[in-house]
Amino acid sequence: MKTLFRFIAKLLMAVVLLGLIAFAALWIYFHPKPPASQVFINGNIVTLAEPSEAAAQVEAMLVEGNKIVALGTTERILARKRWNTKVHDLPGKTVLPGFVEAHGHFPGSGLDAAAVDLNSPPIGDLRSIEKLLERLKARNSSDSANDGQAAKNWLVGFGYDDTVLTENRHPTRTELDSISSSRPIYLIHISGHMGVANSAALAAMNIDANTPVPEGGEIVKNADGTLTGLLTENAHKPVMKRAYNFAPLTQLAIVRDAVLDYGAAGVTTVQNGLALKAHLNGMSLLSKLGLISQRLVLWPEGSLALQEANGELNLQRFSNKKTTVGAAKFIADGSIQGYTGYLKKAYYQTGDRADDYRGFASMTDAELVISMTAVHCQGNRQLAVHGNGDAAIDAILDAWETAASSCPDAERANDPRLILIHAQMASEDQLQRMQQLGVTPSFFNSHVYYWGDRHRDIFMGPERAARISPMASAEKIGLRYSIHLDTPVVPINPMLAVWNAVTRQTSGGKTLGAEQAISAEKALRATTIDAAWQMQLDDKIGSLVPGKLADLVVLSANPLKPDADLKVIKPVQTWVGGVRIFSAE
Secondary structure: OHHHHHHHHHHHHHHHHHHHHHHHHHHHHHOOOOOOOEEEEOOEEOOOOOOOOOOOOOOEEEEEOOEEEEEEOHHHHHOOOOOOOEEEEOOOOEEEEOEEOOOOEOOHHHHHHOOEEOOOOOOOOOOOHHHHHHHHHHHHHHHHHHOOOHHHOOEEEEEEOOOOOOOOOOOOHHHHHOOOOOOOEEEEEOOOOEEEEOHHHHHHOOOOOOOOOOOOEEEEEOOOOOEEEEEEHHHHHHHHHHHOOOOHHHHHHHHHHHHHHHHHOOEEEEEEEEEOHHHHHHHHHHHHHOOOOOEEEEEEEHHHHHHHHOOOOOHHHHOEOOEEEOOEEEEOOOOOOOOOOOOOOOOOOOOOOOOOOOOOOOOOHHHHHHHHHHHHHHOOOOEEEEEOOHHHHHHHHHHHHHHHHHOOOOOOOOOOOEEEEEOOOOOHHHHHHHHHHOEEEEEOOOHHHHHHHHHHHHHOOHHHHOOOOOHHHHHHOOOOOEEOOOOOOOOOOHHHHHHHHHHOEOOOOOEOOHHHOOOHHHHHHHOOHHHHHHOOOOOOOOOOOOOOEOOEEEEOOOOOOOOOOOOOOOEEEEEEOOEEEEEOO
């Protein structure tokens, strides 16, 4: 008997040991260490450093561990090469600081791992509601045939755009009911600010014709009072949250797909710009486990920041070595292309709405003041507020002026750096006011490419459309800004954003607001060092400077050459902390 017990004990010890070895192997795999020494030579090195930090002559770069150590001539850098130094020869390539996502919703680019892609050109190929329904029916049939459990979960679609579909309208509840009357179905509009539900989804959320309409949202009805299925803004948000409540393994697949997407795009710092508590918990853990290769910035949703301000929650506990819990995020209005952006003057074409329709606010003026003041005066958290329409921008600036004056001795009072997200319809006087109040805009400038033709012809009209994302106006007065893609609203592709900032070309091949175009160098800065500065991370990332982290992107060609075709230049390598996370080769 003793011999048997000893055998079982040894067997258990062996199992535990093997488990520990396997865990250690996985930990090492997901936490690769950078080489002790690396040099980058024969490529064009663009540091994007501030003038005071710029090296006199940069031909090569030395990286030791996870940091940049030196830049200089090839001769000087190679003189510091050691026996174990890795040499990266990059003829014809260009090294830049890694792209920093100024605003987005990581890991949203990986949604196609769980949901049905309903994007229209220029992103996808869907052009009609008929084809949209066919795609949903195919997924529903596939789920029913292959996975009984999947068929019981919500069927989710994303990216549909009513203004591109030939029917020029949203799908309806009854059309979605034709796919399934028992399985909840929810389609998220490309703006992310609205969606369409079938009857089962509405029932699951206890929404019917008698449900009170939330302030700052719409429950859209037919003429006879029945529900169309369309929900906007504050009526849409709870349903989207429920629809995106995927199973853990599905969520992991979404994250891993997004990590690959961002790596291939040259992005070394990703952001979730509206993090719920589940996002904070899950992504912070995945980052710690090494399953997210990039640096991660989490912006807690405003209600969480208010709980923190009241002493009910400690958001900093979600920070770790590669994760930063940053600005508190509030939303003041919706999207222009969804007709929920809040404007001073009516939309150019209002469709079946009133002729003076201007959209609406997501928060009242009083709510903005109370919320922003509470977080700012608490002192330890930056603020970021979504505002597309010029009426919403006015409300944000008014609220910020009140908040800042309420506690002039707050911890961040000297440099609060309020981020105004999108700032799409900002006027000249609003830009001036941002500068006076210490506000920094982050422009979603790729609106010009993806929606510019429709902004000109449908939403804003020629004059106002030419001014969307007024980057040149901001630059003219010395107002520092960033540019972003709001992924998954559009694909993560910083080089397309740079190209679009320089050309102001629409997907229809027209130029929209040429006077608001900026230089390639400024556009690159807006996706790197200025984005890092905006989030108060510029002491660690954003430029190639000794002492900063070795977060790099290697491009196929030099984007600063006068004849550079920015639209075809691609990342070929991406490095985070001296570790290569992507190689096109």
